[in-house]
Amino acid sequence: MRISTKADYAVRAAIELAAAPDDKPVPAERIATSQGIPLNFLEHILSELRIAGLVQSQRGTDGGYRLARAPRQITIADIIRAVEGPLATVRGGKPEEAEYPGVASQLPRVWIAVRKNLRSVVEQVTVADVASANLPESINRLADDPEAWVTR
Numbered sequence: 001m002r003i004s005t006k007a008d009y010a011v012r013a014a015i016e017l018a019a020a021p022d023d024k025p026v027p028a029e030r031i032a033t034s035q036g037i038p039l040n041f042l043e044h045i046l047s048e049l050r051i052a053g054l055v056q057s058q059r060g061t062d063g064g065y066r067l068a069r070a071p072r073q074i075t076i077a078d079i080i081r082a083v084e085g086p087l088a089t090v091r092g093g094k095p096e097e098a099e100y101p102g103v104a105s106q107l108p109r110v111w112i113a114v115r116k117n118l119r120s121v122v123e124q125v126t127v128a129d130v131a132s133a134n135l136p137e138s139i140n141r142l143a144d145d146p147e148a149w150v151t152r
Contacts, residue, residue, distance in 0.1 A: 001087075001088070001114075001118055003080075004084060006041075006045060006083050006084065007079070007080045007083055007084050009035070009037045009041065009042060009045055010045045010048070010049060010079050010080070010082065010083045011076055011079045011080070011127075011130075012035045012037065013031050013035065013037065013042060013045060013046060013049070013065075014049065014054065014055070014067065014074060014079050014127045015127050015130050015131045016030075016031045016034055016035060017031070017055065017065060017066055017067045017071075017127070018067060018071035018074075018127040018128050018130070018131035019131040020066065023066055023067075024062075024064075024066070025057075025058045025062060025063055025064030025065060025066050026064045026065055026066065027063070027064040027065075028042055028043055028046060028064065028065065030064070031046075031065070045083060046065055048082055048083050049079070049082050049083070050065075050068075051082075052078075052081075052082035052083075053068055054067065054068055054069070054074060054078060054079065054082055055067055055068055056068045067127070070128070071126060071127045071128035071131060072126050072128040072129075073126070074126055074127050074128075075122060075123050075124070075125060075126050075127075076121075076122040076123075076125045076126070076127070076130075077119065077122040077123040079127070080122060087115060087118050087119060087122065088111065088114060088115035088118055090108075090111050095108055095111035095112045095114075095115055096108060096112060098111060121139060121142070124136055124138065124139065125139055
């Protein structure tokens, strides 16, 4: 799976909002500075997250952004889907709709298994988990495997 810059920035922005004290609005400029995200790009991302119902915006001198739901109710998958669409596609479509002739006919099952495994991680981790540095044990077990750190 390729995690785009946009998805990475969106998740990081949501984590910043999850860590905000007392659910106070956080100015986009503060998120941009804290996470090293270009402000114009961040504002576009925050707009998409707002349209998706994941963040709320508030205008004025005390304005900024806040999560629209409790941080423990927003998964990493929710954020990625809001800015990128479905988690796993094949040639822009659903894996279950892919068809291959002959000896490749079982390939859609592989793509569906990839999607299932991806979901098992990003649908389990919330922005609250990351913001509090308290990841689910199953995620820690996966990340603790030395093979997980090897790029191939």
